[in-house]
Amino acid sequence: MMKKNKSGLIFTSPFYILFLTFMVYPILFSFYLSFNKWNGVGEMEWVGLANYINLFRDDLVWKSMFNALFFFFTYVPVMLFLALVLAVFLNSNIKGRGFFRAAVYLPNITSLVAVAFTFQLLLDKNYGLLNMFLSYLGISSINWLGTPLGARLSIDMLMIWRWLGYNTIILLAGLQSIPEEMYEAAIIDGASKVQSFFRITVPLMKPVLLFTLVLSTIGTFRMFTEVFILTGGGPANSTLTPVVHLYNTGFNWFKFGYASSITYLIILITLILSMVQMKLLNEKEVKS
Amino acid sequence: MRKMTFIIAVLLVLSLNFTVMAQEVVTVEAWSIAADGLAEIIPAFEEETGIKVELKKTENATMKQNLLLSLNAGTGAADVVLMEDFWAPRFLDTGGFVDITDRVEEHYGKFLEFKWDPIEMNGKYYGMPWDIGPVGLFYRRDLFEKAGLESEPEAVAEMLSTWEKYYEVAEKIKSETGTYMLAYGKSNYDNRMFQNMLQQQNLGYFDENGDVLIDHPQVIETAKYINQLWEDDLALDAAEWTTGWYAAIETGEIATVVSGSWLGGFLKGWIAPEHDGVWGVVPLPAWEEGVRTANNGGSSLYITNQAENVDNAFKFIEYALTRNEPQLAMYESQDLFPSLTSTYEADLFEKPDPYFGGQKQRQTFAELAEDITPFYFTTDFDEAATYVSNAFEEIALGAEVEEEFKDAAEKTRRETGRD
Numbered sequence: 095m096m097k098k099n100k101s102g103l104i105f106t107s108p109f110y111i112l113f114l115t116f117m118v119y120p121i122l123f124s125f126y127l128s129f130n131k132w133n134g135v136g137e138m139e140w141v142g143l144a145n146y147i148n149l150f151r152d153d154l155v156w157k158s159m160f161n162a163l164f165f166f167f168t169y170v171p172v173m174l175f176l177a178l179v180l181a182v183f184l185n186s187n188i189k190g191r192g193f194f195r196a197a198v199y200l201p202n203i204t205s206l207v208a209v210a211f212t213f214q215l216l217l218d219k220n221y222g223l224l225n226m227f228l229s230y231l232g233i234s235s236i237n238w239l240g241t242p243l244g245a246r247l248s249i250d251m252l253m254i255w256r257w258l259g260y261n262t263i264i265l266l267a268g269l270q271s272i273p274e275e276m277y278e279a280a281i282i283d284g285a286s287k288v289q290s291f292f293r294i295t296v297p298l299m300k301p302v303l304l305f306t307l308v309l310s311t312i313g314t315f316r317m318f319t320e321v322f323i324l325t326g327g328g329p330a331n332s333t334l335t336p337v338v339h340l341y342n343t344g345f346n347w348f349k350f351g352y353a354s355s356i357t358y359l360i361i362l363i364t365l366i367l368s369m370v371q372m373k374l375l376n377e378k379e380v381k382s
Numbered sequence: 383m384r385k386m387t388f389i390i391a392v393l394l395v396l397s398l399n400f401t402v403m404a405q406e407v408v409t410v411e412a413w414s415i416a417a418d419g420l421a422e423i424i425p426a427f428e429e430e431t432g433i434k435v436e437l438k439k440t441e442n443a444t445m446k447q448n449l450l451l452s453l454n455a456g457t458g459a460a461d462v463v464l465m466e467d468f469w470a471p472r473f474l475d476t477g478g479f480v481d482i483t484d485r486v487e488e489h490y491g492k493f494l495e496f497k498w499d500p501i502e503m504n505g506k507y508y509g510m511p512w513d514i515g516p517v518g519l520f521y522r523r524d525l526f527e528k529a530g531l532e533s534e535p536e537a538v539a540e541m542l543s544t545w546e547k548y549y550e551v552a553e554k555i556k557s558e559t560g561t562y563m564l565a566y567g568k569s570n571y572d573n574r575m576f577q578n579m580l581q582q583q584n585l586g587y588f589d590e591n592g593d594v595l596i597d598h599p600q601v602i603e604t605a606k607y608i609n610q611l612w613e614d615d616l617a618l619d620a621a622e623w624t625t626g627w628y629a630a631i632e633t634g635e636i637a638t639v640v641s642g643s644w645l646g647g648f649l650k651g652w653i654a655p656e657h658d659g660v661w662g663v664v665p666l667p668a669w670e671e672g673v674r675t676a677n678n679g680g681s682s683l684y685i686t687n688q689a690e691n692v693d694n695a696f697k698f699i700e701y702a703l704t705r706n707e708p709q710l711a712m713y714e715s716q717d718l719f720p721s722l723t724s725t726y727e728a729d730l731f732e733k734p735d736p737y738f739g740g741q742k743q744r745q746t747f748a749e750l751a752e753d754i755t756p757f758y759f760t761t762d763f764d765e766a767a768t769y770v771s772n773a774f775e776e777i778a779l780g781a782e783v784e785e786e787f788k789d790a791a792e793k794t795r796r797e798t799g800r801d
């Protein structure tokens with residue numbers, strides 16, 4: 095028995111070694127770092143809670159948190175609704191189902207840097223394809239990346255484009271676990287397609303929807319590359335996300351201690367939001 | 383046992399061999415055109431000294447991160463590294479570089495004085511100056527003619543001798559041709575042109591003691607000048623290095639560009655290669671006080687404290703940067719404008735440039751180079767620049783100039799602990 099355990103441990107040890115080195119150690123180290131002042135190379139200076147106190151007077155931190163919330167409330171509901179509709183569509187017996195399933199997922203595996211640069215070209219105020227298209231519809235050119243609202247909507251568009259397929263696949267997996275008999279029974283009872291979508295599909299999909307919602311929350315608060323390349327956080331910090339601010343603070347301004355304290359704030363807020371979501375959605379389930 | 387001894391002996395000999403070989407190799411890391419420039423002069427250096435040079439070309443974006451990581455790890459940095467002036471002070475502050483004050487002393491007077499500022503920290507010197515970007519005003523002869531103005535460099539230099547006159551010409555060109563005078567991005571722009579305008583007046587984001595200058599009355603006045611250009615619709619909203627900016631230059635939507643001497647190479651090379659004879663270069667318009675130029679960009683070479691043989695590393699730097707031929711070779715092929723003043727006597731500077739309608743543009747810049755005054759970056763330049771960019775973005779959206787700059791100054795003081 096003992097011997098059996100030993101070989102099991104040896105075989106699984108590469109995971110634990112990598113996990114300890116690249117996950118646990120950095121997490122603990124950055125926690126320690128958040129109580130220090132450090133430029134990345136020289137000696138650390140213990141400053142106690144000073145970094146955490148500084149968080150409260152740094153308006154960029156709170157602005158970035160507000161931006162993240164803005165993104166969350168604008169793109170996540172739209173994206174999850176579209177993803178559910180798409181998933182239902184892909185779950186039905188349509189022609190070329192395999193092709194559509196692959197196509198809807200493609201944006202997610204495209205290099206994010208290339209995607210962000212392409213969006214930059216598409217959204218250019220004077221030369222972008224999107225404004226050219228809008229001008230045919232009689233809409234005058236919109237300064238997508240140069241105005242706060244335009245830039246925020248641009249990020250929303252990019253997020254939806256990229257993550258729609260990913261969530262669709264997760265929801266599709268959930269749909270396939272709903273027994274066909276339920277729909278058959280509904281048809282016999284005289285329910286329409288729309289009725290069975292809202293009365294059967296949506297309630298039974300609640301756990302899966304909750305899962306995608308929590309993933310999207312975490313994804314929103316750790317959003318980085320999309321913003322970093324498309325808008326750089328501008329204009330006037332309207333698209334600055336917590337992680338972009340954290341990156342600037344650490345890697346551009348060499349304030350690694352302070353950057354670590356921002357990290358822990360992000361973790362704390364994500365944790366609270368996820369817990370609230372789980373609580374809210376579970377309560378509803380109990381009531382119904 | 384004997385076998386063991388033999389193996390150890392072989393290993394010892396091998397390791398000895400490696401150390402001997404390592405002493406004769408200098409590793410150098412630089413980015414894009416700088417690496418291409420160095421690659422050209424390395425063969426001659428190797429022949430002269432017998433020291434081998436291993437050159438590593440890195441992308442600009444990853445260079446800073448790699449350098450920080452290798453300084454942090456204490457291993458992996460090249461012996462000689464290139465650092466741009468605006469971020470060098472932050473890196474020197476980490477303590478990862480060799481003090482070469484005694485070695486550079488004899489070369490001190492050979493370079494433009496302003497170039498030494500980012501290299502020096504607490505009275506010690508850590509590198510050797512390389513290239514600069516003397517700032518001039520690039521203008522389109524055809525658009526000036528279309529507006530009924532003179533277009534020869536001498537006349538234009540006189541016509542645009544002050545920023546006040548520049549504004550009048552801007553209005554004239556707009557009303558005669560409908561063209562913008564310049565591009566100044568309202569967002570996603572690092573405000574290099576604003577920095578150049580401050581440097582002209584011996585100002586910046588910091589003074590020579592490292593105190594914050596962002597709310598200095600003249601700095602605010604300069605920002606107001608830019609805001610006025612926006613309000614009167616004389617400046618196109620397009621930030622440098624974006625699609626809109628390239629297109630504006632290529633299609634003639636803007637009549638002038640304030641930029642470093644290196645823009646000439648970019649125009650010829652890929653922004654507007656078909657514009658033969660279209661462009662001219664003149665000194666910047668002047669403010670009430672100060673000079674008609676500034677500096678945009680530029681780097682220097684530094685020795686890291688991971689260099690095994692500082693003597694050899696320094697020999698390479700000395701060869702590449704303190705002699706005329708290598709500096710001129712790198713200038714001619716890669717547009718790396720030297721800060722080594724003796725090079726300005728070379729024939730190359732006398733050559734008329736057909737792309738610039740036969741103007742001796744190199745000489746124009748060489749004359750300007752000697753007037754450049756320092757711009758104090760400090761360790762916190764990047765952070766201050768971010769706050770100033772934020773201020774400009776707020777102003778572009780309608781905020782008050784004075785208020786925004788006072789906020790930016792206050793924020794810089796608070797976050798960096800400066801006066």
